[in-house]
Amino acid sequence: MGTPLGDFIRTKRDSIQPESLGLPERGRRRSPGLRRSDLAVRAGISVEYLTRIEQGRDRNPSVPIVNSLADALSLDPAERNHLRYLVKITGGECAGRTRPAPPAREVRATVRETLRLLEPGIAVVTNRLGDVLAWTSGYAAVLGASGLLDTEAPNLTRYVFTHPAARALFADWADVADEQAFDLWLGPSVENSEWLSTELAPVAGPEFTSRLNRHAVPRRGVLRLDHPTAGELRLLRETMELPADAQQLVVLLAADDATAQALDQLRHRGTGHLRAIS
Structure with a gap:
């Protein structure tokens, strides 16, 4: 049975063309990429x-x-960090570590107060499974029309892979899908999460599972939204890690003047207050 570590090394090996490393061409091969x-x-x-x-x-x-494998595969810094992380969780499994607790859904009072101070900015608290746990009214004004917040327990990962509006909302849907799949590896219970195996994978299908198993480290550039009423929005993302809770506070900022004006109009139309789910 394979491991995330082994899968990542094999996937990276398969993605490397021998000639890119100055290796001679050895004729037709049964599998792509670099020979073992x-x-x-x-x-x-x-x-x-x-x-x-x-x-x-x-x-x-x-x-x-x-370190030698990282050098041999020519991994960039983000990929090296991911390799070390996979070594850590794979070794932990081998040592028989106890099953990790599910990601926390409770948002601490101090984090909720931080969100309040960010009003009317566009900010949200999520965990690594993509659960949307708390958000500002500005976030609701921008994402409310997308359908993301329509459920009692909104989840960005499920939305990206299963909601019919997601591909229209995210101009670079494939990049966002890669990000959401990759972040599941950083969660405290990625491999044994009942939610992952019994709820998400069956409905998300191969678009999800192939991305999860590819371990593609995302670049996280400008987030482009094709908003249903405001048109194109270009957003920068500033993320604050909350390691004690395995959560993140993400603030979305306008990447250009046109987006800033559109966001002001959306927030002016929007109503409501800070929302948190526990």
């Missing part, structure tokens, strides 16, 4: 050991080996 033997040589390990890591039979590679 070539990666093993570049990393200074045996093919047999690399096979054990990729197949999940060795879940505790040493720090020097992890």
Whole structure:
């Protein structure tokens, strides 16, 4: 049985063209990308050991080996951080760690007060599963027409992959989908979450599962919305991690003057107050 660590290494290996590393072309291949033997040589390990890591039979590679694999795969800093994270959670499973608790849904009073101080700005608190836990009236004014907040327990990940309006709302839907799938790996119970396996995956389908298993580290550029009434909005995202709660406070800011004017109009029309779900 494979592991997230092995899946990530194999996926990155398959994505590398040998000629990009100065390796000779060796004729037709049964699978795309870099040969396992070539990666093993570049990393200074045996093919047999690399096979054990990729197949999940060795879940505790040493720090020097992890660094060698990162160098051999030419990982960028974000991908290196993800590799180290996958080593950590894979090794924890091997050691028989206790099942992690589900992500917290309660938003601390001090965080709610921070949201209040951000009014009428556009801000939201989420957890790594995409649960939308608390938001400002400005957030509701901008996203209210999208259908995201229509349910009792709104969830951005479910919305992106299953709501019919999502692909129209997000101009760069594929990038947003990659972000939501990737963030699930950072959650405290990504692999054994009943929500993930029994609720989301069956309805989200292969669009979701393929992205989850690809481990594509997102770049998180400008968020572009095709708003149903305001037209194109270009938003910058400022994220404050709340590690004690496994949550994030995300503030959306106008990326240009046209967006700033459109946001002012939306907030002027909107009504309501800070909302929190627990």
